[in-house]
Amino acid sequence: MGYVTVTGGQTAIEEAEKLLHHYRTGQSSHPLHPETIEKQMRLLVDRIMGEGGLYAPDHASLALKQAEGDPAEAAFLLRAYRSTLSRNFYTKTVDPGEMRLIRRISSTFKDIPGGQVLGPTYDYTHRLLNFSLREETEEDFSEFLEAVDIDSEQVEQTPSFKKVTELLKAENLLADSEMEQEQEPVDITREKPAFPLSRSARLQSLARGETGAMSALAYSAVRGHGKVHPTIGELRVGYADIEIEYPGRENESLYIGETMLTEVETVNSFTETINNQAGGLNLGYGLVFGHNELKAISMAVLEHSLATEGEAPVHDEEFVLLHIDSVDSSGFISHMKMPHYVTFQAQLNRLRKFQEEEGGKPEDESRKQ
Amino acid sequence: MSPESSKRFRVSAYNFGFLDEGSKREIRRSTLKAVAIPGYQVPFASRELPIGKGWGTGGMQLSLSLAGSRDTIKVIDQGHDDSVNAVSIRHLIQSCTQVEMTRDSQAASLIQSRHRIPEIPLRKDQILILQVPQPDPLKKVESHEKKVKQLHADKDYKGMWLHLYEDISQWGDISISADYPSTAHERYLFAPSPLPRWDVPKLNHSEALCLLGAGREKKIYAIPPHTQVTPLAFDDVPFTTENFGKASCKNCGADNVYLDEFIDDETGQKTYSCSDTGYCHQRMAERRIQ
Numbered sequence: 001m002g003y004v005t006v007t008g009g010q011t012a013i014e015e016a017e018k019l020l021h022h023y024r025t026g027q028s029s030h031p032l033h034p035e036t037i038e039k040q041m042r043l044l045v046d047r048i049m050g051e052g053g054l055y056a057p058d059h060a061s062l063a064l065k066q067a068e069g070d071p072a073e074a075a076f077l078l079r080a081y082r083s084t085l086s087r088n089f090y091t092k093t094v095d096p097g098e099m100r101l102i103r104r105i106s107s108t109f110k111d112i113p114g115g116q117v118l119g120p121t122y123d124y125t126h127r128l129l130n131f132s133l134r135e136e137t138e139e140d141f142s143e144f145l146e147a148v149d150i151d152s153e154q155v156e157q158t159p160s161f162k163k164v165t166e167l168l169k170a171e172n173l174l175a176d177s178e179m180e181q182e183q184e185p186v187d188i189t190r191e192k193p194a195f196p197l198s199r200s201a202r203l204q205s206l207a208r209g210e211t212g213a214m215s216a217l218a219y220s221a222v223r224g225h226g227k228v229h230p231t232i233g234e235l236r237v238g239y240a241d242i243e244i245e246y247p248g249r250e251n252e253s254l255y256i257g258e259t260m261l262t263e264v265e266t267v268n269s270f271t272e273t274i275n276n277q278a279g280g281l282n283l284g285y286g287l288v289f290g291h292n293e294l295k296a297i298s299m300a301v302l303e304h305s306l307a308t309e310g311e312a313p314v315h316d317e318e319f320v321l322l323h324i325d326s327v328d329s330s331g332f333i334s335h336m337k338m339p340h341y342v343t344f345q346a347q348l349n350r351l352r353k354f355q356e357e358e359g360g361k362p363e364d365e366s367r368k369q
Numbered sequence: 370m371s372p373e374s375s376k377r378f379r380v381s382a383y384n385f386g387f388l389d390e391g392s393k394r395e396i397r398r399s400t401l402k403a404v405a406i407p408g409y410q411v412p413f414a415s416r417e418l419p420i421g422k423g424w425g426t427g428g429m430q431l432s433l434s435l436a437g438s439r440d441t442i443k444v445i446d447q448g449h450d451d452s453v454n455a456v457s458i459r460h461l462i463q464s465c466t467q468v469e470m471t472r473d474s475q476a477a478s479l480i481q482s483r484h485r486i487p488e489i490p491l492r493k494d495q496i497l498i499l500q501v502p503q504p505d506p507l508k509k510v511e512s513h514e515k516k517v518k519q520l521h522a523d524k525d526y527k528g529m530w531l532h533l534y535e536d537i538s539q540w541g542d543i544s545i546s547a548d549y550p551s552t553a554h555e556r557y558l559f560a561p562s563p564l565p566r567w568d569v570p571k572l573n574h575s576e577a578l579c580l581l582g583a584g585r586e587k588k589i590y591a592i593p594p595h596t597q598v599t600p601l602a603f604d605d606v607p608f609t610t611e612n613f614g615k616a617s618c619k620n621c622g623a624d625n626v627y628l629d630e631f632i633d634d635e636t637g638q639k640t641y642s643c644s645d646t647g648y649c650h651q652r653m654a655e656r657r658i659q
Contacts, residue, residue: 009456079417086389190395192412192587195515318513328585331422335502338424338454341629342447342484342644346546346565348630349611354540 024068034061046260046290047071051326052078053189053208055259055289072210072330079327087190089244092253096263096287097163099238103291106164107232108267114161119237120291164234165265168281175280195318202321206302207288209324211295217324218298221305221314228305228314230266230284237262237291262296263287268304282307386433387465392416396434396589400580403591408553409521410504415587418461425458425483426584428500432462432481435496441469443477448485448627448644455483472647484547486568488626488648491577493594499562501583504590506550506560526558529601537606549608551600553592558601561592566600566610567627573598616641621652 025031038045038061048060052075060078067073103119106112118124168174185200186193193201206214221228239258246252266284284304286296305314306321313319323329386393392414399413418426418433425446436442442462446455450472458481463470471477474487483500491497507517510528520528529550536543547563551572561569562581572579572592579592592598602608617624619640626648628641643649 009451009453010460013453013456013460076417076421080419083388083392083416083418084383086391189414191414194412194518195513316513318515322514327417328422331424331426332502332585333423334421335423339447339449339452340484340563342565342627343547343563345628345630345644346567346611349565349613350544350546353612354542354544357541 024066032065034058034065037061037064043291044069044071046292047211047295048074048078050289050292050295051075051208051210052082054078054082072326075210076327076330082189087187090187091256092243092245094240094242094259094261096236096238096240096261097166099236099240099261099263101161101236101238103237104161104234105232106234108234109164109167112161112164112234113167121293163236163265165267165283168233168267173281175282197317197321202306202317203285203287203303205321206286206299206324209295209299209321210326210329211292211298213324213326213329214298214302215294217314217320218301218305221301221312225312226305226314227308227310227312228268228284228301230268230301230304232297232300233265233267233283235262235264235293235296237293260290261287262290262292264293264296264300266297266300266304383465385466386436387418387461388416388430388433393434396430399589400431400434400591403580403589404578404593406557407593407596408557408559408590410559410583410588410590412587413589415584418584420457420461422585423502424454425481425500427582427586427589428481428483428498428584429458429462429582430584431498431580431582431589432479433466435479435498436462436466436468438466438468440478441471441476443471443474443480443647444482445480445485445487445645445647446483448482448487448629449646451646473651474645474647484563484565485627485644486564486571488623488643488645490571491575493576495577497575497577497579499564499579499581501560501562501581501586501588503548504560504581504583504586504588506548506558509550521557524556526601529558533601533603537603542606543602549600551598554597555599559590559592561598565627566608569598569600569608570610572596613641618643618649621649621656623649623652 038057041061041064044064045057045060048064048071049055049057051071052060052063054060056078059081060074063074063077067077101117101119103121104114104117106116165174186198186204188201188204197205220226222230238261240261241255241258243253243255246254264284264286266286268282268284282304284300284307286299286301286303288296288299302314302320305312306317308315384390388396396413399411403409403411415426416430418429420426420429432442442459444450444455444459444462446452446458449455459470462468462481474480474489474491477495479496479498480487480491481498481500486497505514505517507520507526507529510532511517511520520526533543536545547565548560549564549566549569550558551561551569553559559581561572574595574597575592576594578594581590581592583589600608611627613624613628615624616628618626618628620642623643627644629644631640631642632638633640643652
């Protein structure tokens with residue numbers, strides 16, 4: 001065991017940690033239980049799992065508690081935890097067409113096979129602060145459940161529907177996709193993929209992207225800084241079964257659980273050509289962990305933008321994919337808080353040298369400003 | 370470890386060196402390739418660590434992948450052993466490896482540093498690990514990785530030469546103060562990390578292996594021992610290092626070292642002290658003995 005320095009820096013860090021702990025408790029008498037977060041902060045938990053790249057609602061809830069609800073910190077905690085886990089299996093391909101849906105809408109067709117299912121959505125609620133929630137009690141919860149009589153068994157057994165894009169495919173309305181057929185998807189957490197990225201690497205990067213960053217970029221694309229304005233062919237939210245290959249037994253699967261996913265397929269005008277190929281509608285694709293529609297739609301817009309050539313930032317894959325990761329961006333932005341004494345000293349040294357040589361010219365320049 | 374933090378981080382729940390063995394092996398493989406091609410940026414997957422990206426995750430992954438139980442590690446930030454980030458990184462390395470830590474650069478087998486190289490020349494049995502924010506010097510002149518990779522492959526560095534020339538035409542000299550673009554063994558242009566100019570010549574024909582890790586940018590590169598390192602310069606505008614005039618350290622009196630500048634609160638007078646605190650402490654201790 002080596003020495004442990006007890007110095008100004010060390011003491012400061014320890015004291016700061018104590019203060020943080022103090023602030024986190026909020027001097028409240030009711031510690032927040034992670035389970036409460038998991039059950040009642042569902043959308044935030046889903047967002048953290050997506051950005052953290054780890055489907056683990058209980059870990060995400062714990063991360064949120066620990067991070068005082070800061071999404072960037074919570075996603076960061078999940079990612080760091082993820083680094084310690086060895087990868088034992090790759091799951092079999094998930095078919096979102098087989099999802100048990102809780103919500104499913106289409107903006108392209110009024111009548112889709114199976115019908116539209118509005119499901120749990122804020123879309124048509126009026127955003128009025130509900131002051132009665134201040135006084136909400138356990139009794140209110142149980143009374144509500146009894147009154148509306150939502151059979152959770154039945155919810156769980158919602159059937160799966162054929163995808164809307166299958167209709168378009170059958171009608172021969174989709175453009176022939178020139179996309180590469182990858183046998184084995186790359187794993188961006190296990191190798192650094194080189195640019196230009198394969199489609200699987202792009203999709204993975206987007207799936208781990210930060211919701212706000214992605215919606216800002218997708219917004220820029222549809223607002224005019226990009227050549228896309230898609231229609232949502234289908235947005236579906238539901239549960240997908242996750243299976244792995246049965247160890248030691250080929251062609252047999254082992255069910256290991258389910259994940260909630262949001263999938264979006266956008267339909268883009270036939271005038272927007274992918275790789276200069278015309279002749280049909282082009283799809284954009286988004287698939288994210290949990291219930292996160294904003295991110296899934298943004299992902300579909302960006303996925304399509306990246307497959308389309310253009311001058312706007314959204315058509316530049318390095319620009320988009322290297323700047324949407326919340327752990328990367330929050331880390332580097334906050335690193336500016338670290339001391340830069342040495343480099344600043346070096347800069348001063350240069351500046352003074354120039355000032356000496358030029359007889360104070362840079363100073364005069366600065367006075368003008 | 371304080372009781373507060375041990376409650377937070379249970380060492381036994383994590384692997385030696387935090388990362389799983391497969392991840393550490395991958396990092397070491399990339400490191401070996403980096404050593405084989407001086408200055409060439411080897412891509413690696415880069416794991417998230419419990420410290421922020423941009424806070425030394427590249428250097429940290431190198432340290433964690435290389436650390437063995439017999440190592441002695443020194444961590445410095447800005448030359449300082451007790452700077453908050455150095456303390457934080459040292460703490461984490463120690464928590465998950467239990468290896469011996471030191472402030473004495475000569476006692477260390479691994480030295481992880483940000484922005485400085487220790488003043489005492491390193492030996493061949495030592496490894497210097499530098500944290501790198503931006504591994505590619507060409508990013509100054511071309512922002513796309515795809516194109517930059519091609520430029521390196523073609524050894525096409527005219528963009529950088531032009532950048533330096535324009536700098537001279539505007540300012541009379543090259544304005545780059547830290548992270549001075551340099552060439553490894555007359556082949557790859559590399560970023561020596563934001564070292565002040567002062568430290569760049571220390572890389573030239575160094576006895577020690579220098580590894581550079583950029584976690585966020587997912588690159589590892591190396592300056593192996595006895596590699597020729599040449600800062601880009603023109604015949605008529607040679608590379609120069611920082612000049613502190615007649616200033617010397619107020620604590621140990623050293624004058625041929627990189628100095629931090631201080632302004633006295635009361636007198637407003639400028640004073641200096643060694644940026645390399647380990648070196649400074651050692652000199653002060655030697656003085657007391659004498």
